[in-house]
Amino acid sequence: MKLKLRFSWDTSILIILAVVWVAASLTTDNFLSSINVSQIFSNTSEITIMAFGVIFLIILGEIDLSVASILALGSSMLGWSYAHGAPIWLAILICIAVGTLCGFINGWLVTKVGLGSLAVTIGTLALYRGIANGILGTNTINEFPEFWTGFGFDTIGTSFIPQSLPIIILFGIGFGLLLHNTPFGRRTLAIGQSPEAARFAGVNVIKHKIIVFTFTGFMSGVAGVIYTFRFSTAQADNGIGLELLVISACLLGGVSIFGGIGTMWGVIAGVLLAGSVESWLTLREINAQWRTIVTGILLLISVAAPVLINKAKAAKVRAGNKS
């Protein structure tokens, strides 16, 4: 256990996160102020929610680049149906249902038609966003009931906890348990490590992948609801580019881009790290180009470091077993 703690990347990222927090609070006046911390959580809501699905996909050895487009399509459907007289609860359900359906279509195309998930979701990235454009065009819908628009923006009572946080925590615990404490999670890891061996172990790989694509779509739909209310805006270009931040957060959190390896708390730390660095640079009034460069460098480190660490770890274990 000592060995594991010393070497694993998802432990290192916790340390990096702490260092960033300390450094940020020393170099800015209000990094750790309740408002700013609340902002970090709030700003990363959708990324976190989508990452809970995408982590399963990357572990499976798949990818979904269309999550942000699903968010936009769901959001557009929410706005459109509400504007056309649907009660708000129905509009919300439609948003989530559309997301779920989009995820299922991705999974079906990948597994049944046998196309690579990178190719499929590059296609649906454009397709889903295109449909959103078709529905709303350049229109923006921003008349929503006040109760809902405060959500994800307002805090709970007088505390600094954003209202979306409890939902994220609930999903985080749920998906964390699913990944680490159930046969479903074990099969997810197994498929990522060796799809062939998984088949020999009696795992229905195709069904499993469709399920994961589908709940990733579901989560993107949920993210669509939060995004719409947080900005009080339903429009077709909502959340553009968020898919890369989601994937970055997963890789930053130690999920292997080759599949088979990943932890939920690593990903949560990854999201918080990305969010914290962003916030720190914003408070320091560093301009946007530099923020992008820093994010890029972080991402490169996060892809390289786990590989190097795991190599060192494996060599150590091998040496141990030989002696």
Place this chain on the structure above:
Amino acid sequence: MAQKGDLLLQMKGVQKRFGGAIALRGTDLSIRAGEIHALLGENGAGKSTMLKILAGVHVNDGGTISLGDKPFTTGSPQASIEQGIAVIYQEPSLFLDLTLAENVFIGRQPMKGVAIDWAQAQNEAARLFAELGVPLDPKRQARGLSIADQQVVEIAKALSMNANIILMDEPTAALSASEVERLMTVMKSLKAANKAVIFVSHRLDEVFAISDYITVMRDGATVSENPVGGTDLQKVIKEMVGRELTELFPKTENKIGDVALEIKDLTNPAYFRNISFTVRHGEIVALAGLVGSGRSEVARAIFGIDKYTTGSVKVNGKDLAKGSPVAAMAEKIALVPEDRRQQGLFMIAGVDRNISMESFDRIKGKIFLNFKKERALTETWREKLSIKYAAPSNPVESLSGGNQQKTVLAKWLATDPDILIVDEPTRGIDVGTKAEVHKLINAAAGEGKAVLMISSELPEVLGMADRIIVMREGHQVAELSRKEATQEKVIAAATTGSKGA
């Protein structure tokens, strides 16, 4: 240029050990120009080690090797090529997107000034192909060539480097009948050009059809060397086998019960046709035959990894759904696959996670896995099979081959199967562990499990099985009881399809 009959290669008393294991204990071999020389022996007899020493992959520990009147310089594949020795492997490694001429002259392209002289490369390649009796188009891409034709390209490449001794390691194992014809034509052309061909094969009918000389090896030593006219199939098989084998296999007489597994007319035209047999509780049935005869494919079809087109699989009298490992596992079938690294194990996952993978029901509460129970399960099987590892969470890739194989067995025994299918259960593991694995399989049968064992090792088949079913090229060619089975009969059926011998 060597004259026909000149001694090209002589190996005397060649020895090689790997750690504690002796691979060659004094082997002799003489090869002359214009000769096709077959090297025969069971798995592990030392044939491949011999070839690898000549190819420069291994260095011999003792004995002498001479090429004509010069000593052979061992050490590197490059050195072997420079001395005129070329190896053609079972699976050629061509650059599929390059043309055949480019493949033949890769790295040694003929030059005209600073540019590559493609015309000359193509003419030269065409000449070599013609010489080999297979007029391939040097301008076509290698992609799409049959394995046999790819081998022809490799041979042309060897000739272009002035090889005069060509080694072929089971060149026909992956070929169809018509491709084998083609390769034989090439071998005859090589012979006519006064090259020497050494080839390893398990297909004895081919060996007798084409060889001039036959050398038989057993347990790392040469047993005999004869011109093909001076020996016969019977004699060669006897020489290959030649040892008593009962002691290695502590066969127990189990109580044999009802039929557990019934296969009827199982057919998948690509791999096997009309396979029918039964396995009873407490019985060990072996599927014997050469690699590629369709044995593993039958096992995969039963377990549902692949589908079959016609026929049926019954478990305890009930039809089993096809194409579903989940259904097979529900009927308590277990398959220990032949390739433990690709199919049997999750190499980067811990021993504990590998062992529990098929037994989640045993380690979970209503929803969640109970890690304590998982550790206990791992510990139980570590003890039963004496698997050696530092910590249960260590990835199985850090274990030795034998311990990996035990881990695969453990994970499937942990499901407490009724029907245990094991495919090459002792491939690539040492003798001591082999005996342990045999004991485990016997014990499983002793508990009333029906065991179907696929093995390429005849001693294992004869030592363990109650009944032996022999397959050849996708057909079931013989069924032998323990009493009537002999190595000669099994080999004869597997190589020529005849039941007698």
